[in-house]
Every structure is written in C-alpha cells, then in structure tokens.
Amino acid sequence: MNRLSRQLILSFHGRRYLSLNETSTALRPFFFAVHPDLFGRFPKEQSVNENSLKQLSQHLEHLHSQPRHVSSLDLVFYVRDVSSIDTDLLKTVRIKLASSCIRETVTTVLRSFDLSLDYVDSVASSAAQKQPDRPITWSRSFAEAFNDHMPKGHSGRKKPDTTLDSWLFKNISKAKARRAALAPIRSEIKQLTGCSLILGTQTGVCIHGNISLNCDDVPESWVSFFRALLQHDALRLRIPSAENYVSSLLRNITIVKPGSSEVTTTPDYLFQLRVLASAVREYPDTRRILTQNLSDVQAVVECTPGTLTVDPKGRIHIPASCPAFLVIDFLKRNAENARLLSSNPR
Numbered sequence: 001m002n003r004l005s006r007q008l009i010l011s012f013h014g015r016r017y018l019s020l021n022e023t024s025t026a027l028r029p030f031f032f033a034v035h036p037d038l039f040g041r042f043p044k045e046q047s048v049n050e051n052s053l054k055q056l057s058q059h060l061e062h063l064h065s066q067p068r069h070v071s072s073l074d075l076v077f078y079v080r081d082v083s084s085i086d087t088d089l090l091k092t093v094r095i096k097l098a099s100s101c102i103r104e105t106v107t108t109v110l111r112s113f114d115l116s117l118d119y120v121d122s123v124a125s126s127a128a129q130k131q132p133d134r135p136i137t138w139s140r141s142f143a144e145a146f147n148d149h150m151p152k153g154h155s156g157r158k159k160p161d162t163t164l165d166s167w168l169f170k171n172i173s174k175a176k177a178r179r180a181a182l183a184p185i186r187s188e189i190k191q192l193t194g195c196s197l198i199l200g201t202q203t204g205v206c207i208h209g210n211i212s213l214n215c216d217d218v219p220e221s222w223v224s225f226f227r228a229l230l231q232h233d234a235l236r237l238r239i240p241s242a243e244n245y246v247s248s249l250l251r252n253i254t255i256v257k258p259g260s261s262e263v264t265t266t267p268d269y270l271f272q273l274r275v276l277a278s279a280v281r282e283y284p285d286t287r288r289i290l291t292q293n294l295s296d297v298q299a300v301v302e303c304t305p306g307t308l309t310v311d312p313k314g315r316i317h318i319p320a321s322c323p324a325f326l327v328i329d330f331l332k333r334n335a336e337n338a339r340l341l342s343s344n345p346r
Contacts, residue, residue, distance in 0.1 A: 018102045022123050023060060026106050029115045032218040034077045045078035045090055052077050056097075056109075063102045072098040079113065082203075082217075082224040115220055204265035205232040207239060212263050235266050242273040246301065249280045250331065253294040255301060256315065264303050272303045272320035276327075283324035289332055297331075297338050310334050314342030 018026065034053065039046035052075045062070045074096050081091040095112045097105050103120065110117055196210040203214040203225050213222055225232075243255040258264050280286055298315045306319045308330040316338050318327055 018106060018120075018123060020064060023064075023102060023106055026119050026123070027109060029218045029220060030109055030113055032216070033079050033113055033115075033221070038080075038216060039078065039090075041088070042078070042090065049077055059097060060102070060105070063100065063105060067100045067102070070100055072096065080221070082221045083228055115218075198263055200263050202263060202265055202268075204267060205229070205236060207236070207257050207264050207266055207269045208260045209236070210260070212265060232266060235270070238270060239266065239273075242270055242277075243301075246273055246277050246280070249277060249286065250299070250327075251290045251292065251294040253316075253331070254296075254298045256298050258300055258302060268303050269301075273301055276301055276318065276320040276322075279324040280327065283328065286324070286328055289328050292335070294331065294335060296342075297335050298342065299331075310338050310341065312341060314338045314340070 031053075034049050036046045036050040036053070039049060055073060056075060059070065059073050074094070077093045077095070078090045079093055081089045093112055095109060097108060099105055099108070107117060107120060110120070198206070198210055198212045199215050200212050201214055201216070202212050203217055203221065204212055206212055213225075239257075247253055247255050257269075300315050300317045302317055302319045304319070305321055306317070308319070308322060308326065309317045311317060314337075316331065316334060318330075
C-alpha cells in the first residue's frame with residue numbers, strides 16, 4: 001500500500017479529531033461533577049471551578065480553531081469526594097493539559113476524574129464504520145498490479161453468516177468475565193431489599209435505613225456511593241450510643257428520631273447530635289435547673305433550624321443549633337405539658 005493511501009486510511013479509522021458537539025457530549029459527566037451551581041455552600045471553591053471552566057472552554061475553542069498555537073494549561077477543580085461518608089468533603093483535582101490534540105485533551109480531563117471513556121471510544125468506532133457516499137468496486141488485479149492489498153472486507157470471499165451457536169461461542173467468555181466483575185455490586189443490591197429509594201438533594205443512607213440519591217449527581221457518583229454502602233451502614237450503628245449520650249445530659253429524656261418522611265442522612269444526624277451534646281455539656285446550670293427525671297418525655301433532635309416546640313403527641317422538638325440555655329429553660333417549663341399531651345394525644 002502506498003504511503004498516501006495508508007495515511008488516509010489511518011486518519012479515517014483512527015480519527016483523532018472531535019467536533020464541538022462531540023467534545024461537549026464527551027465532557028458532560030465532567031461538567032455535572034464540577035458545575036459551580038453545585039457548590040453554593042462553598043463560595044471559594046465555587047469561584048475556582050467557575051474560573052477553571054472558563055479557561056478550559058477557551059482552551060477547547062483554540063484547539064478546534066488553531067491547534068498548533070495552543071499553550072499548555074494547568075487547571076484546578078474542586079469536586080465532592082464520593083468515596084467519603086462526609087457529604088460535604090471536597091477534594092482537589094489538578095489537571096495539566098499539554099496536548100494539541102482535542103481527543104487527548106478530553107481523555108485527560110475524563111481520566112483525571114475517573115470518568116468513563118466509552119463515549120470517546122465510541123466516536124472512533126463510529127467513524128471507522130462510516131461507509132463511502134457511493135458504491136466502490138474493488139479490483140483485485142489493480143491491487144496486485146500496484147503491490148497493494150485488498151481492503152478489509154473486500155477479499156472477494158463472502159463473509160460467513162453468524163449463527164446463534166457461533167455468536168454464543170464467541171461471546172460466552174466475555175459474558176462470564178463481566179458477570180464476575182459485577183458480583184460485588186449484585187451483593188450490595190441484595191442488601192437493599194426492603195429499602196425505599198428517595199430522589200432528592202442529598203446522597204446517603206437515611207437514619208431510617210432508606211437510600212437517598214441526589215438528582216444532580218452524575219451516575220458515576222451513585223455507583224461510588226453504592227460501592228461504599230457498607231461503610232454507611234456501619235455509621236448507622238453509632239446512632240443509638242449518640243442518642244443515649246444526649247439523653248444522659250438531659251436527665252434521661254427519651255430521644256426519638258425525626259419522622260421517616262423527612263430525608264435526614266446518617267452523617268447529618270450524628271453531626272447535629274454532637275452539636276447539641278457539646279452545647280449542653282458546656283452549659284454549667286443544666287443539673288441545677290433540670291431537677292426531675294425526664295425519661296417519660298420524648299424529644300426529637302431536628303437537623304434543620306427552627307423553634308423549640310411541643311407537637312400534639314407530646315414530643316418536644318429541639319433544633320440542634322438552639323443555644324443550650326434556651327433548651328434547658330424550655331424543657332423545664334414544658335415537660336409537664338408534654339407528659340399530658342403524650343398520655344392524651346390529639
């Protein structure tokens with residue numbers, strides 16, 4: 001095969017170029033992971049991601065228009081650490097883009113965030129499978145005369161038909177390997193039997209055992225969460241001891257969990273119990289003011305800001321962020337009322 005023919009075929013079958021639309025589609029999971037709107041609670045990190053995205057966008061435009069005149073680029077992004085049980089933990093990802101090839105640049109970005117390259121690979125595959133815009137008759141005598149080879153698929157012999165037996169024989173090993181690779185995930189899915197799946201604004205295991213998934217997360221984040229599910233379940237085992245500790249600080253008051261209709265993740269609940277316990281422990285007059293045993297009074301520690309209240313069933317709702325002196329005073333003044341309501345609920 002002459003050099004020009006070989007170069008044309010290589011550039012066609014191993015296409016290194018991505019169009020603007022293909023680039024945008026390939027980077028969509030990355031955009032979902034670092035989009036500034038996801039970091040409203042972290043202004044500094046939000047600003048860094050916004051600036052880095054602008055630089056990356058300009059870099060990609062230059063690669064499409066003037067690839068030979070593009071300088072290398074160092075970028076910094078913040079992303080949620082999906083391997084941690086702390087949903088607010090962020091990690092830093094640094095990327096160095098030094099290639100003038102758009103495909104290598106996109107691949108570098110995706111690999112830096114452990115994101116799938118399936119789409120980028122499929123673009124190359126689809127390009128290789130494109131057919132000519134008109135019928136081409138290949139001549140064996142012409143190829144032999146110019147010491148060339150017949151293109152693949154034009155050997156002059158009919159391709160054998162694929163039968164079910166031949167297809168199974170060809171793919172059975174691949175199927176077994178994929179099944180074995182998915183065994184850990186299947187095992188974890190079995191543990192979810194009986195759990196409710198909630199689509200909301202947080203990803204985690206709720207205090208009642210349900211699973212909450214953030215609708216804004218990319219699928220890769222959900223997969224990482226399910227792989228770490230055992231760690232989240234182990235964290236739930238700490239809840240009773242944390243509740244008992246708060247109870248001991250408040251004259252043995254009975255701590256009950258918020259209603260199952262509320263999406264409260266285990267890390268958030270444990271954190272709020274710790275906040276309330278620290279405030280009460282540091283308040284010096286708790287024992288002096290609360291003199292009676294409160295074991296027959298129920299209290300709900302709320303993770304969201306609010307006011308101290310007694311509901312119609314006699315349960316006292318305590319926002320964890322409420323100052324200790326207000327909590328102690330409210331319990332002293334409303335304990336008897338809570339007992340009456342619990343014995344005669346409305």
